[in-house]
Amino acid sequence: MLIEIKDLRKKYIMGDIEVEALRGVNLNIQQNEFVSIMGPSGSGKSTLMNILGCLDNPSSGQYIFDSVDVSLLNDDELSEIRNQKIGFIFQTFNLLPKLSALQNVELPLIYAGYDKHERREIAREALDKMGLSSRADHKPNELSGGQRQRVAIARALATKPGIILADEPTGNLDSKTGNEIMALFRELNEEGNTIILITHEPEIAEYADRAIIIKDGLIISDKPTSGNTAEVLSENSLTS
Template sequence: MLIEIKDLRKKYIMGEMEVEALRGVNLNISTNEFVSIMGPSGSGKSTLMNILGCLDTPSSGQYLFDSIDISSRTDDELSEIRNQKIGFIFQTFNLLPKLDALQNVELPLIYSGVEKHLRKDLAKKALKRLGLENRMNHKPNELSGGQRQRVAIARALVTNPGIILADEPTGNLDTKTGFEIMEIFKELHQEGNTIILITHEPEIAEQADRGIIIRDGLITKDALNTTIISPNKTILTQV
């Protein structure tokens, strides 16, 4: 099992108030699964995402990632795990504006200590894989939204991570481009990648193989057929 979560809880102190964002989450995710996680604002999905991505630690409970107990790791250890085992993709792309596409994709390799000649080669291969061989020397403001997200996907893949964690990856894209990005995720999944997709869009979530809904800090639905999220499948044919 790649991810094992048992009775996960997360509390925040806000002034004199204690807010329990996660209230006993149990979740297992196997290698090569394609999972979507949905939930309304304040449901706890962002907190869960941060813990899954080793950006935060739980208040109690257990999170085992690739047999590593995340709950007891230091900040430096969590940083190393993120860099080596997790590829992040964000709604706002998070590309550095002064760097071109190739340099943006190289960044995780720099942090990993990969030699310059090798990291350039790996970054070029990742961009070519995403159909961006003619955009390597373009800066983010010279790229379309879909191209910027492809650069972000290439950056996430370049270290060959254990999981790809995508936070609202289609949120800033038009419908057509959003579905094109989802086709890329499907191809990556077919190639053996484990993908966890955070979204508020039912038509995006239902394209994963497994759908999870979180409300009020608890998982309320978890099913292999994500049509539980949006039973009206005609939404895809109407786009």
């Protein structure tokens, strides 16, 4: 088992009010799975994503990732896991505008301690895999939205992470480009990458093999995708 989550809870204090963002989440994810997590604003999916990505700690419960109880780690230990075992892909791409595509892909390799020659070679291979060899020296503002997201995917793959965590990766793309990016995620999963996709779009969730729906801090549905995700969302009024 790659990920085990047991009775995960997260509380925030906002002035005099205590907000329970997660209210006892239980979840298992196997190696090489492709999982989508859906839910409306305020459902707890962003909080769950932050904990899965080692960006935050739960208030209680367990998060076991690759046999390590992440919920017990300090900030430095969480940072090490983020750098070495998790590849992040964001809706806004999060590329540094003054760096070339190649230099952006190299960034996590610098933090991981690779020497200049080795990280340059790995970054070029990652861009080549994304079909962007000819764009390696281009800066983000010289690339299309789809190309920028491919650079972000190359960056996420560079350190060969245990999981790829994609947060609304098609949110800033048109439908055609979004479908191309999702087809790429399917290919990456078929090559053995574990992918956790956060989305609010049922049609995007259907690219995964399994769709998890979260509402009011609890998982209300966890099923293989088979065209029924939109129906479940409608039944639970999650589209509002």
